[in-house]
Amino acid sequence: MINFRYTRATDVGDAVRQIAAEPKAKFIAGGTNILDLMKYEVEQPTQLIDISHLPLRIIEEVPSGGLRIGALVPNSDLAYHPLIEARYPILSSAILAGASQQLRNMASTGGNLMQRTRCFYFYDTVTPCNKREPGSGCSAIEGINRINAILGTSEACIATHPSDMCVALAALEATVHVIGPSGERAIPFADFHRLPGGTPEIDTNLAPDEIIMAVELPPQGFASHYSYLKIRDRLSYAFALVSAAAALELDGGRIAEARLALGGVAHKPWRRVEAEAALRGEVPDRAAFAKAADILLRGSCGFAHNGFKIGLAHRVIERTLMQAAHGTPQIQAIKKIR
Amino acid sequence: MAEPLTRTPKGWDRLSPPSKVAITLHVNDVPRTLTIASWTTLLDALRNDLGLTGTKKGCDHGQCGACTVLVDGRRVNSCLVLAIMMNDARVTTVEGLAKDGALHPVQQAFIDHDAFQCGYCTPGQIMSAVALISEGRARNADEIRELMSGNICRCGAYPRIVAAIQQAMAAMESKP
Known part of the structure; x- marks a missing residue:
């Protein structure tokens, strides 16, 4: 690890002032991703600004009927919160599908959004990587790309976003509340993470001098018909090859509302409103689910080692929607797929 | 001769002596004061500074769990915790489980x-x-x-x- 200066932010305003004053500074909360990357010297901040003690640990109901989750709420506290379990079980399920209990105890809500890709070449500092070193090239495109993206890729980068939690937050249409030197703003979840394009070094639309304060969930939690299904190379404690969050509202045997997002396939949680629109008004059967999968996966493109993800994603979408429709969500502790 | 390999950010001397800070950890119910560099992990502080080598360093990247300890009663990977952020925390290691000579x-x-x-x-x-x-x-x-x-x-x-x-x-x- 390279030497750095450690400072503590006294409040949110101070955190923003400190990060604005030092462009090479980074925030640290749970530390599970930044310290890992600093040990590999992938991240080389000159200063770590400790925000872990700021008063952003509250989960509270908001007048709109939704829920506001403080940026520093640990992943485990969020997954097991009674209001999340009761009203947004898809979020609880997705969180518990990721990492380990130790890491979930440490990792924060905001940090989960900000975690960086697990692409092997991003971590391997002796190989070119446009995300780590802009302009150096992408080693994954011609390399070992089993874990890489099949949607929304660019010639510069085929990395995926590793979060499970964010896939559920995308499906729930959460809002990210942030603050910077020019004040507060709200970012719709779909606009928070970005596709790599020609600037894969930029993961999100959060400005470098902004900080996440909270994630807000809208009232609709799809607690009756949801599922989060994650397929990976071992049964627990591994990143997704493909995962899906499916949420349905059924009315009179037909789909009134649908949400569908994928993990492990793109630089951001992958969602298309057209796929969800195609489900509305349909009978929840395999034909309707296959059609939605076709739309969601349109334009997918595999590389030498990850072409299997396209067919896998198709089946995962169908199965997750089926689990949601039947009210039999995947249980993360039981590895049999229902 | 080729430039030596370095990834040191410009204007930053990685060899500059670290500024050390004194912190107190309540380890297995005993307050321990130690002086550490900013980059010292809780794992290294326990093993190297306090001599509590029961906690093991496996991968040092949060992938194996060998370094698991309890901080304020919650299990964490001590390899991914900065000791400097843990001032006044209650830490329980495997050395602190047995009570009055009886195993946990x-x-x-x-x-x-x-x-x-x-x-x-x-x-x-x-x-x-x-x-x-x-x-x-x-x-x-x-x-x-x-x-x-x-x-x-x-x-x-x-x-x-x-x-x-x-x-x-x-x-x-x-x-x-």
């Missing part, structure tokens, strides 16, 4: 079930299991396996680890 029920269960081979992952497994039982989220073998998945055992002692945890869980339920 989880330690006794690991012996009873021979739940290890090489033993390197065992302190982390035991600390993780102690936390798992106090969390109260695991009620059966499937849930124990899932909530212990952050602790890797390369000898493959998993079936006996699960059996040991089930025994300890039953023992601790009968004697709260």
